Amino acid sequence: MTLIEAVRATIRRLHYSPRTEEAYIHWIRQFFRFHHGKHPRQMGAEEVTAFLNDLAVARRSAASTQNQALCALLFLYKRVLDLQIPQLEALERARRPEHLATVLSRKDALTLLEHLIPPLRLIGELLYGSGLRLLEALSIRVKDVDLDRRQITVRRGKGQHDRPALLPVRARGELQAQLDAVAQRHEKELAVRRGEVDLPHALRAKMPGAATSLAWQYLFPASRPCTDPATGRQVLYHLHGSRRGHRGLAVRCRRDACAAGHA
Missing domain, CATH: 1.10.150.130 (Tyrosine recombinase, N-terminal domain)
Incomplete structure (x- = not known):
């Protein structure tokens, strides 16, 4: 090694x-x-x-x-390497510049969201209304959405901790439509013997059926499957938060999994 x-x-x-x-x-x-x-x-x-x-x-x-x-x-x-580094006494620390934060007004934020195209508008709603980071929003799975409690469960967020997030009222309708679209697509994928997603850690061994269950599907899935580096199987990943690609979000699996694609 x-x-x-x-x-x-x-x-x-x-x-x-x-x-x-x-x-x-x-x-x-x-x-x-x-x-x-x-x-x-x-x-x-x-x-x-x-x-x-x-x-x-x-x-x-x-x-x-x-x-x-x-x-x-x-x-x-x-x-x-299991080695300790002594104090870095001669280290020159880069200066952190002081900037005033530019914050959009509520009106400006809503105007911006109205100009986004689905599903990007829904992603923006969750970033703005639920306080999610981009990767946290893209990683949401169907089972993490609770419309009755108006709650989204963020899995392995900052510091690898789970936490609840409030679901914006104005996003409820779009969120239900996105859940329905994911369910319809999943049925079509299963009909042609596809529909697997990547699973965290050793969950595939513990729950063999989870990879093809609707609950574990991504809320914002990529347009096509790629190879899971952990198993070598074809799985469906979520949208990638890159600036490149169609409509600002490239559909890409992990860099060590497969090449970039487009939504």
């Missing part, structure tokens, strides 16, 4: 998000290149500080960028 493979294995064992995995791998590779491929066990606080200072001073990276790189390197040393 290479070091990068060990990093991936550790991230997945700890159930970090795919985005965190992608970011950490990126910065660890940048760290290698900066020190000409030198192994991290042969480096310490001095080399880590030099790399992070280069980000802040030479590359003039944002404070959030430098912090993300620092977290990636701390993960590499503590979680993967």
